Amino acid sequence: MANKKVSKKDIASLLEQWRQQFAVFAPSRESGVAAFAEWDGKDVSFLDWYRNTVVPPKASFLPPMEEMFRFEKGTEGYNIKPRPEEENKRLLFGVRPCDARAIAIVDMTFKDAYQDPYYLSKRNNTLLVGLSCTNPCESCFCTSMGTGPAESADVDLMLVDIGDEFLIEEVTDKGKELTRDLKEATEEDEAKAEQSKKAAYDRVTRKLNTEGIKDRLLASFDDQGFWEKTAAKCISCGICTLLCPTCYCFDISDEMVKQEGTRFRSWDSCGFPNYTKMPMENPRQEKWRRVRQKVCHKYEFYPMTFDVVACTGCGRCVRLCPVNWDITQVIESVPDKTGVNK
Amino acid sequence: MEQKLRQEAKALLEHKKVDWIIGFAPGSLKFTATPLITNDKDDTERLVINPFMVNNLADFLTGLEGRVGIVAKGCDSRSIISLIQDNKLAREDVVILAVPCPGLIDLAKVERLVGKYRDELDDISRDGDKVTVTADGQKKEFTASQVLFDHCLACELPTPQEYDILLSEPRPPAPELETSGQNKAKLKETPPAERWRFWKNELSRCIRCYACRNVCPACFCQRCFVEETEPQWLMPIPRWQDNLNFQIIRNIHVAGRCTDCGECERVCPVNIPLRSLTREMYDIVGELFKFKSGMDREAQPLMVHYEQEEAEDSFR
Numbered sequence: 001m002a003n004k005k006v007s008k009k010d011i012a013s014l015l016e017q018w019r020q021q022f023a024v025f026a027p028s029r030e031s032g033v034a035a036f037a038e039w040d041g042k043d044v045s046f047l048d049w050y051r052n053t054v055v056p057p058k059a060s061f062l063p064p065m066e067e068m069f070r071f072e073k074g075t076e077g078y079n080i081k082p083r084p085e086e087e088n089k090r091l092l093f094g095v096r097p098c099d100a101r102a103i104a105i106v107d108m109t110f111k112d113a114y115q116d117p118y119y120l121s122k123r124n125n126t127l128l129v130g131l132s133c134t135n136p137c138e139s140c141f142c143t144s145m146g147t148g149p150a151e152s153a154d155v156d157l158m159l160v161d162i163g164d165e166f167l168i169e170e171v172t173d174k175g176k177e178l179t180r181d182l183k184e185a186t187e188e189d190e191a192k193a194e195q196s197k198k199a200a201y202d203r204v205t206r207k208l209n210t211e212g213i214k215d216r217l218l219a220s221f222d223d224q225g226f227w228e229k230t231a232a233k234c235i236s237c238g239i240c241t242l243l244c245p246t247c248y249c250f251d252i253s254d255e256m257v258k259q260e261g262t263r264f265r266s267w268d269s270c271g272f273p274n275y276t277k278m279p280m281e282n283p284r285q286e287k288w289r290r291v292r293q294k295v296c297h298k299y300e301f302y303p304m305t306f307d308v309v310a311c312t313g314c315g316r317c318v319r320l321c322p323v324n325w326d327i328t329q330v331i332e333s334v335p336d337k338t339g340v341n342k
Numbered sequence: 343m344e345q346k347l348r349q350e351a352k353a354l355l356e357h358k359k360v361d362w363i364i365g366f367a368p369g370s371l372k373f374t375a376t377p378l379i380t381n382d383k384d385d386t387e388r389l390v391i392n393p394f395m396v397n398n399l400a401d402f403l404t405g406l407e408g409r410v411g412i413v414a415k416g417c418d419s420r421s422i423i424s425l426i427q428d429n430k431l432a433r434e435d436v437v438i439l440a441v442p443c444p445g446l447i448d449l450a451k452v453e454r455l456v457g458k459y460r461d462e463l464d465d466i467s468r469d470g471d472k473v474t475v476t477a478d479g480q481k482k483e484f485t486a487s488q489v490l491f492d493h494c495l496a497c498e499l500p501t502p503q504e505y506d507i508l509l510s511e512p513r514p515p516a517p518e519l520e521t522s523g524q525n526k527a528k529l530k531e532t533p534p535a536e537r538w539r540f541w542k543n544e545l546s547r548c549i550r551c552y553a554c555r556n557v558c559p560a561c562f563c564q565r566c567f568v569e570e571t572e573p574q575w576l577m578p579i580p581r582w583q584d585n586l587n588f589q590i591i592r593n594i595h596v597a598g599r600c601t602d603c604g605e606c607e608r609v610c611p612v613n614i615p616l617r618s619l620t621r622e623m624y625d626i627v628g629e630l631f632k633f634k635s636g637m638d639r640e641a642q643p644l645m646v647h648y649e650q651e652e653a654e655d656s657f658r
Contacts, residue, residue: 031547033612050459054611055549064549065579138371138461232379235401237553239611253578266579267549274569287405322557322609323397324369324376 004168004182005189006159011044011166015093018178022091022127025060027053036060036092050135052096052314056245058106060092061122064242065266068118068252073259086121091178094131098140098314100154101147102245103128108306109248118265127174130155134196136204139315141328144208147312149200150193162192208328210299210309212338217300219337224288230330231291233323238269240317240325241294246302246310249275270294295330343441343510344391347413350439350507351386354411360437361408366395373449373466377402389413391509393447393468396491398603400425400559409435415443417493419502420601420636421559427636427643428599430562440505442513445486445494447473452489456482487520493604493617495520504639522621529618541586547612548585550578554606554616555592560599560635567591589619597623598644601636 006014015024019039027046028037035055070081095103103123110119132150133140142148152158156175159166167185170176185193220226241247251268254261268275270293276284284290302310311327318326347365354360367378367388375395378388379402391413399412400421414422419438425431447468449460456463458477465476473484487495496519501512522530529537552568555561567575568588575591576584593600602624607617627633633644 032544032614033547035547050461065581135461137459233377233402235553235556237556237609238549238551239553239609242549242551243611251578255577264577264579269551272552318370320611322553322605324371324374326370326376329370 003185003190003193004170004179005162005165005185006168006182007165008047009164011047012042014182015039015044016041017181018091018093022089024091024093025057026093036094039093046094047131051137051319052099052133052316054243054316054320056102056243056314056316057092057095057099058103058245058248060090060126061103061110061119062106062248062250062267065264066118068263068265071261071263073256073261086125088125090122090126091129092126093129095128095155096133096314097130097147097149097151097154097158098142098145098312099245100128100130101142101145101151101312102314104154105246105302105306105308105310105312106248108308127157127178128155129175129178130158132158132160132197132200134161134200136200137315137319139206139318140204141206141208141313141315143201143204143313144206144210145309145311145313148197149204150197160193161196162189165189167193206313206315206328208313208331210331212336213299213309213331213334214303215338216334216336217296220335221292221296223335223337226333226335227288227292230295230333231288234271234287234291234325235323236271236273236287236290237322238267238271239320239322240327241269241271242267243316243320245312245314245316246298270297295327299331344389346509347391347439347441348386348389350509351389351411351413352383354437355381355383355386359409360411362406362410363389363412364399364402364406364410365389365413365439366391366397366399369394371460372463373447373460379406391441393444393466394449396446396605396608398557398559398605401557401605403436403559404430404562409437411437411439413439413441414502414505415441415446416497416499416502417443417601417603419504420499421603422636423504423639424599424601424636424643425559425562426639427641428562433639437507438502438505440502440508442501442508442510443494443497444468444500444513445490445497447489448491448494451491452484455484455488491604491608492520493602493607493621496522496602496621498634499637503637521625542582544614545585545589546582548580548582548588548614549612550580550585550588551611553609553611554589557605557609558596558600559603560596560601561592563595567595589616593619593623596620598627598631598633599635600624600627 018024024039025036026039030037034053036057069083072079110116136149150160152169152171156172158169167189168179249268250265252265254263271290276282298310351363362381365378366375368390369376373394375392377397398418398421400418426433453459456475463477467474471486473486473489475482498515576587600620602621604617631644
């Protein structure tokens with residue numbers, strides 16, 4: 001089956017066409033930081049961006065904060081006022097493959113035994129249109145994490161840069177419906193796409209060897225010296241977790257004004273001491289325990305539960321960390337004690 | 343300077359003069375340095391001094407047990423002195439390895455000037471007032487004032503006043519300091535309603551990662567009002583009103599301790615111009631109380647000290 005193609009200068013009109021059916025979201029710097037925002041009908045400058053958005057597209061499904069429901073204190077207890085269902089069909093345009101992979105990874109948690117209605121009501125109504133990377137950053141290591149700069153596995157449509165045009169891979173049936181009116185790609189376009197993908201793949205120079213990482217972490221879990229050294233320069237801020245595309249932890253809080261209240265949920269981070277604070281005790285009061293949790297959740301516990309490492313090599317944590325705490329260096333430095341206790 | 347630093351740091355650990363060394367090692371990305379906190383003398387071989395050693399290392403002092411040898415730029419030294427003034431640290435527990443600092447290079451400014459991301463640059467080198475950026479084999483030259491951090495252009499103390507080991511010739515402050523930075527100057531002339539809109543917009547994107555608080559050596563509280571639940575001063579959700587309150591209260595809490603090191607603004611992942619707030623407070627403290635934090639170890643901390651002749655208009 002032939003792929004489709006679209007000229008770069010026609011992207012705005014294509015988005016306009018899709019906007020008739022969907023609320024279209026695309027990378028934007030309008031808010032002052034690169035993030036997905038409702039497309040304004042003209043700005044496609046993000047097509048030339050070198051770097052990924054700072055705020056990952058997980059924010060479209062698990063926003064930094066959201067109302068879960070409202071409630072009212074009545075004479076016979078509380079009356080709950082559920083939030084109206086999300087019915088809006090949405091399309092995220094320009095999702096990088098690492099972030100699409102991350103969404104697939106977060107889906108596993110929210111679609112597991114407990115089906116999270118807040119996440120899924122948004123996720124199930126949303127199509128993902130991917131955009132290949134031509135210039136991966138120095139901090140990117142996607143090719144070590146089961147994806148790559150032009151990987152199409154986790155999107156509905158994938159746009160591959162072939163110069164003045166994009167080749168469009170139709171990945172899902174829903175995606176295919178969007179491209180009905182577009183021209184078919186020629187053999188020459190296909191060849192260009194292969195070349196472009198390979199060139200981008202080769203440009204990802206940061207590598208991470210994750211072989212046996214789950215077992216290595218398991219064996220080193222109690223190596224306090226290693227974890228203390230690893231955690232020494234961490235300042236316990238929430239940047240690497242809150243802006244991680246696969247981190248999904250949230251906090252729940254109520255606010256009451258007189259008799260009326262709202263329940264919110266908002267991003268939370270295992271890097272914060274308060275995350276595990278309980279009456280009488282905090283099992284992760286020390287910083288090294290929190291750093292260990294963060295690393296092990298991604299590279300040990302998630303693989304144990306879902307058979308996949310919860311890191312896609314997007315590089316945000318490496319780029320944004322105030323102290324250059326680099327997860328790739330940490331993973332490489334985990335001692336191999338797997339043979340010790342056998 | 344680097345060789346001398348390595349020798350001194352190694353000797354300090356070897357002779358048990360200190361338990362820890364805090365300095366900088368090469369970072370994992372181009373044009374970065376990373377904090378190195380070690381008690382291993384072999385690690386001192388990795389110590390570096392370069393124009394990218396952006397962190398205020400004083401932030402790590404209160405978390406360590408024992409005596410510490412610390413690499414300090416002028417700004418770091420002010421934070422160290424401020425901690426000593428506040429009794430968070432004893433002078434004899436710290437060995438200050440002073441680095442006379444010519445200012446640090448703000449990569450965001452370089453990116454804007456060159457029109458390329460840092461990933462695409464091959465080299466950034468500095469020779470006196472001249473900074474040369476190489477990309478795609480092309481060299482572009484800038485003056486230091488074009489590429490240094492705003493807070494470096496306002497630096498009143500390039501060389502630590504208080505130190506134990508001086509690593510090179512002291513540097514005086516620049517003859518003319520640019521204290522405000524673009525944003526703050528502009529904001530001053532902006533009518534209040536518009537300024538309110540500005541901050542509402544800026545603080546709407548705060549994600550409450552608390553990096554601004556956690557990098558701040560002046561934010562040394564073990565319990566922060568943000569996390570208190572009884573009473574709950576703020577909602578733990580990134581709503582702009584709560585974000586604004588957080589920043590205002592934090593700013594008031596560090597008044598008289600803030601040394602204008604600029605770290606809060608540098609680390610903000612969503613580009614909130616926090617120094618426009620903190621520098622304003624720094625200036626107010628200077629104007630009303632003639633006080634500059636971290637300049638004089640013997641001076642009483644601003645907020646625990648009152649003199650009758652202090653201007654009545656301080657209370658306004």
